[in-house]
Amino acid sequence: MSKFIAYLIPALVLTLFAAVLLSPQFLKEPLGPNDDVAAQITTLENDISREDWTHAQADLKTLDNTWQRIVPRIQFGLDRENIDKIDTGIAQLRGAIAARDKGEALVSLNAVKKFWQDIGR
């Protein structure tokens, strides 16, 4: 094995590991239609502000589905706590929307928004 290849292999492996661990930064971005969590949070925020609870419930379901689809691809570079926080935030949001509690819903949604923005930072 040439010296170049002997050094190239570990360099490539370390680069790959770094890419995997930093992957949430890139993989949280939408990769297709109905994959944009940030946009779905904004839509939900508008629903709650207008107190349009029927749409809010439907949009929360879409947000939850999108989030559950994104978790497997970002989980290797993320701590469990961060994922748990968003899961808990969505659960609280579900309760607040069911109770039609605008204040509580906005608090929970903003927490989810902040945890989402923290991913990959």
Next chain:
Amino acid sequence: MNETLVTLVRGLIGFFTLLILTRLIGKEQISQLTFFEYVLGITIGSIAASLTVDIGVDPWPQWVGLVTWTGAVIALQFITLKFRRAEKYLNGEPTVVIMNGQIMDDALAKMRLKLDEMLQLLRQKGVFDLGEVEFAVMETSGNLSVLKKSEHHPVTCKDLNIPTTYKGLGTELIYDGIIISQNLRQVNLDRQWLDSQLRKQGIADPSEVALAHLDTNGELYIDKYRDRVQNPTDPSDYPGVQ
């Protein structure tokens, strides 16, 4: 989050990162490590373990920490290699603890080494009589080097004027049933010669050989897979699974 899968991936990342980084650190043996390098090794291993199993913590900072610590070790190695003064400053210097047969009590106190501990180190070196020691030096690795008085040195062939032959490094010609052609060429021998040597020992094919080793006197040692020991000695006192 699939915890099993995440731990598996993180484990592989930690394992191979550690493998690559320790290969970069070099071939220093455990016994040659200074106390600081020993602690560094433990710290690096501990970060790698945390990276693997602590899935409640962001893995990226831990991986960066692992690379940083290893980078610091390599930087320190480079500095101590290039600058002798820095090496003395960072790694310390060997200390003479016995000089001309006399124990240097001040040096022992400075190193916070008890007399008992030094005697133990001497015994580990096979010295039970302090009167035999001319010099003893405590190395930076924590090992004690001992120079015995000349009258206690073992007699060598040179002392007795006995001629000796050159004894260099041997060469492996077959390993795990496979002929190492490169080594065979290095010792200016060929496949025909090897085959004839194997036939002499009743071996039809190199695949029957676990190890064939040629020493510098031209003697070929062959270990076959099939051992022909009739009554092998069993040092175990445990009957094992029957």
